[in-house]
Amino acid sequence: MKHDGKIALVTGGTRGIGKAISMRLAQDGADIILNFKSDATTAEETAAEIRALGRKVWVFQADMRDDKAIRGLTKTIKDEVGQLDILVHNAAFGTMGSILRMGLFSWRAAMDINVTALLLLSQQLAPLLQENDGGHIIGLSSIGADMTFSEYANIGVSKAAMEALCRYLAYELAPLGIHTNAVSAGPIQTRAIDWFKYPHAVHNYATTKSPLSRMGTPGDLCGIVSFLCTPDADWILGQTIRADGGISMGEDFMDWLSDEERAEEEAIKAAKRR
Numbered sequence: 293m294k295h296d297g298k299i300a301l302v303t304g305g306t307r308g309i310g311k312a313i314s315m316r317l318a319q320d321g322a323d324i325i326l327n328f329k330s331d332a333t334t335a336e337e338t339a340a341e342i343r344a345l346g347r348k349v350w351v352f353q354a355d356m357r358d359d360k361a362i363r364g365l366t367k368t369i370k371d372e373v374g375q376l377d378i379l380v381h382n383a384a385f386g387t388m389g390s391i392l393r394m395g396l397f398s399w400r401a402a403m404d405i406n407v408t409a410l411l412l413l414s415q416q417l418a419p420l421l422q423e424n425d426g427g428h429i430i431g432l433s434s435i436g437a438d439m440t441f442s443e444y445a446n447i448g449v450s451k452a453a454m455e456a457l458c459r460y461l462a463y464e465l466a467p468l469g470i471h472t473n474a475v476s477a478g479p480i481q482t483r484a485i486d487w488f489k490y491p492h493a494v495h496n497y498a499t500t501k502s503p504l505s506r507m508g509t510p511g512d513l514c515g516i517v518s519f520l521c522t523p524d525a526d527w528i529l530g531q532t533i534r535a536d537g538g539i540s541m542g543e544d545f546m547d548w549l550s551d552e553e554r555a556e557e558e559a560i561k562a563a564k565r566r
């Protein structure tokens with residue numbers, strides 16, 4: 293299998309997209325270090341699913357907001373695991389709301405968890421990632437980094453900074469044998485969608501804008517992350533791979549049809565699918 297003998301750390305790897313990535317890397321042969329913040333029960337359930345695949349799993353609690361906890365996590369990985377080939381920074385924080393009313397707590401928490409944590413993990417784990425034929429770093433980003441959505445500034449700005457950090461990491465760490473890229477997602481059906489004021493509007497937006505006429509799932513992302521961590525992807529470096537079902541391809545004048553015209557077009561599309 294493509295990740296046989298490899299060990300991957302997935303921050304926030306216990307549920308949602310992080311869980312799908314952990315499971316996929318495990319299915320592809322890697323042993324997994326699961327990190328989570330507060331939900332130990334879910335972490336243990338995910339660990340059991342990974343063990344059932346015949347893979348080794350370590351479960352380490354650490355809040356990605358806390359630099360001392362990150363230091364503790366990286367020390368534990370060095371002392372207790374002694375190997376790391378793949379680092380996926382998936383854990384994230386964000387609040388929804390107006391940029392004019394965004395509190396410093398939200399701003400700093402998003403920057404700490406989404407950006408600074410990746411910087412610290414990369415600095416502290418680069419020596420391990422370098423061993424064993426080099427390693428891979430992947431940051432999980434959002435199309436809100438370079439598109440603008442209402443009330444999304446807190447997350448969007450921090451993800452844009454994370455994508456820039458991934459580019460600079462790629463530049464500096466490639467000579468050490470460490471490949472860095474980001475994967476940027478459109479709306480994906482996880483618990484995080486419930487944080488939006490109108491989750492159904494996010495769903496309608498995604499299913500309308502994507503020519504695939506559906507919302508994304510964690511399974512849409514995990515294979516991309518796994519591929520980026522293989523030698524076949526070695527020539528992809530410092531990129532943000534956008535996986536959004538085509539949502540960001542562009543505007544379409546069909547979006548401005550009246551309700552009757554839209555219903556007519558939907559009926560035509562449905563007839564063609566039959």
Ligand SMILES: NC(=O)c1ccc[n+]([C@@H]2O[C@H](COP(=O)([O-])OP(=O)(O)OC[C@H]3O[C@@H](n4cnc5c(N)ncnc54)[C@H](OP(=O)(O)O)[C@@H]3O)[C@@H](O)[C@H]2O)c1
Pocket residue numbers: 303304305306307308309310327328329330331332334354355356357381382383384385405432433434435476477478479480481482483484485
């Ligand atoms: N869902 C989307 O539509 C979407 C779109 C674009 C990008 N993304 C990105 O994809 C990634 C995963 O999103 P998701 O929707 O799967 O999120 P989710 O369902 O809310 O899962 C979050 C995971 O991160 C962990 N976590 C949260 N805060 C943490 C912290 N401070 N320290 C360590 N772990 C922490 C959680 O652990 P506990 O359970 O212990 O709290 C959980 O395992 C994020 O980077 C997100 O920005 C998501």
